[in-house]
Amino acid sequence: MNEITSAIQLIPLQHYIILSVTLFSIGMMGVLFRRNIIAILMCLELMFNSANLLLAAFSAYHSDPSGQVFVFFIMIVAAAEVAVGLSIVVMMKRNVESVDINLLNRLKW
Amino acid sequence: MVFLFYFLSAIMVISALLVVFSKSPINNVIYLIICFIAMAGHYILLNAQFLAVVHIIVYTGAIMVLFLFVVMLLNLNKAIIPQKSAAARVLAVVTGGIFFLVLLAATRQTFVINPRYAFTSEIGLVANVGKTLFHEFLLPFEIxxxxxxxxxxxxxxxxxxDHAAGED
Amino acid sequence: MVNPIPYIDLAWLVPAFPLLGFLVTGLANKSLKHKQAGIIASAMVLLSFLVSLVLFFILRSSGQNEATITLFNWISIGGMNIPFAFLIDHLSLTMMLIVTGVGALIHIYSIGYMHDDERVNSFFAQMNLFTFSMLLLVMGANYLVLFIGWEGVGLCSYLLIGFWFKNPAYNYAARKAFVMNRIGDLGFILGIILLFITFKTVTFSEIFSQAAAFPVGAPVITLITILLLIGAVGKSAQIPLFTWLPDAMAGPTPVSALIHAATMVTAGIYMIARSSILYNLAPLTLNIIIVIGLATAIIAALIGLKQNDIKKVLAYSTVSQLGYMFLALGLGAYSAGVFHVTTHAFFKALLFLGAGSVIHAMGGEQDIRKMGGLRKKMPLTYFTFLAATLAISGIPPFSGFFSKDLILSKAFEHSVILYILALGGALITCFYMFRLLYLVFFGEQRLAGAHPHESPKVMTIPLIILAVLSVFGGFLNIPSLFNGDSKFSNYLHSAVVSKASEELSHSTEIGLILGSLLLLGLVIFFAYRTFVSKSMIPAKDGEPMSFFSKLIYNKFYIDEMYTAVFEKPFGYLSDFFYNKVENTVLDPVVDEIGFTTARVGSLLRKLQQGNMSFYLFAMVAGILLFIIFILIV
Structure with a gap:
């Protein structure tokens, strides 16, 4: 156990930063890459989580639990967003029989 | 244990890339779940044990199941959605790459930090997180x-x- | 201003009553019966006359000379502090009594005169608004409150001149009056601004106490007084801005009596008398006033000789009398000027109301060539009109004699030439007034089919009251020559600082009066011979005339001259700007700006196609640029 709890001291912080930046960029790329709105929502979740990871990492390196509390709040926001987002997807599917983002082209008025 | 960090990171990056590049929505969901489980491992490494458990429960247990349900409910797996044009896809990858480089450049200056408190491995325990949550962040919690x-x-x-209100 | 005077705060009631009347008759315009509106309006003005009387006695018994009633702090910005205050002193009380007293009589008269007009309620609302504004004008304790009243009366004048707005010519007259007044108002505003810059206040008492520090002939004071004079010239219809007043006769006759004879046009004289301390410091301006006043008095009198419209004759005589008032002001005899304002208010209002009675009787006919012989048909109107004519001609002991003689003797003190010119103007006045009287009331009736009749009581009673005032008004100010004590002049002395002048010896004065009386008698006789014995009637339009009659008949072509000098070039200039500048330069430029915007818009519109993917790309690109910008800077 001790080995695990003190592992953090062996890993430089910048590795966590690079990891979360990588995940964030992948999520961003996914948002641009996909047409399926559900996949885009999933990529959004990925980006949320990269931010969570970074917060947890800073929290650990500062030995301050506030960062972890922020992660909770982000989870709350993410859960709310997913609930609303998915209901929008359901409605979209119901209305236009598709979840293709290119069909959502009314956003110009 | 350092090995564990790199192992989990590799799993995360690979599964994240698969989320983006695999076409089937069901597969996407599965890869994302794998990614999140690896992230829970990271949380444990970061001494955020309670967070790791909550993450598993909330994300893998609730949110991803919700995704799965929607995919199945709408029968999306069969409906093949065409991919974007090749140019758009290349553009997306290039943009993502540039974004990565720029973010790296932006975060380079923060690489060295001075810890605020002396190191302790107990910050992620329920008691500590709960104290912080209900003392300092009570109001945001309620809100x-x-x-x-x-x-x-x-x-x-x-x-x-609702057909009356459901139009556009 | 040591002790507060009990009950002097009632002063706010004076303008409040006409304002109330305006609101009631104005707002309940549709639901009031015509008679009710007239009675309400008249009662309101009568009430404020009574309050003014009470105030007069309060101030008299208090032994103090003035009181300032501050209603509220109006403008308070930084160091600027302008209260909305009334100044009650002998000058403003005099004016208040004239405005409300004569105003009340004219309101009552209007009930009869306007009874069959369909917009009587509006008429009375506007008359009450006018009375309210005029009271603000004379009661204001600083130039700004005075200015509100000044503009208010200008507005009411405009509304009432154009009261019968269905006639385009009347509208034109109203516009002309308004625009001419604006020229003067511009000078007045500039004067007030300069006053504020110089003294850092616009309150009368503060300015006048500070002005003592300036030497006589200080350029700033001269400039201020000239600017204020421009305002007074516009409002009081002096050369060169007098042409609007004769045209203003387009309004109903009571309006002419109230606004364009008795009260509003004397606002300029009131304002200069109020600023007497400043004017005493500016001899140059006083000389200008003398020239303007005398020129106006004579030229307007000359024009009056050949006018055939009963109201136009009276209008020119008003202009001419205003010229005499200006002459008095210019001579530094401010109280003489204000005294003439008072007597003039009585007899000129009477003349106009009498003329109104005649017009009423003749069924709207205003041409004196078609009247005649009304003496027997309308005896009451005839006698009151006769009293007013004698008064304006300066026959003793009628009121006009005392006021005009005061001005003439002041002119004699100044220089003999001035006296001769002023006397000449008075003789001309006498001639055209008797010409009017003889043509209207003597001889045979010349308009076939008209059945003149005496006006109803509601119209004749104000005539009688005004006639009494015209006859005996002069006794307010009996000069020492007749063992009087110049009560009126002394009363005003605390508010108006007249220039000191040595008194004429009594023998000289008696000589002057006798000489002028002799000349007046000759003029009246000559007029009698011309218009009664020979029963000569002025030429019809279009008949050939001698050069001078033609010149006078056409009012010295002043209107035409203004048209040629100001209107035409201005029209050409406007045409030039419209055709060359507006149409070829400004318009295309403005159009081009619009078209360019539209073109750029239609280009940018292509970005807004509603494609979510593109929006996402744009967003990411924006974030990227943002981060890069932060990194680089």
Missing amino acids: SSVLFISAMVGAVMFGKR
């Missing part, structure tokens, strides 16, 4: 319930089969 209520109302409103 977040309002957010949940409104999200719930919103989801129900959208989900309702």
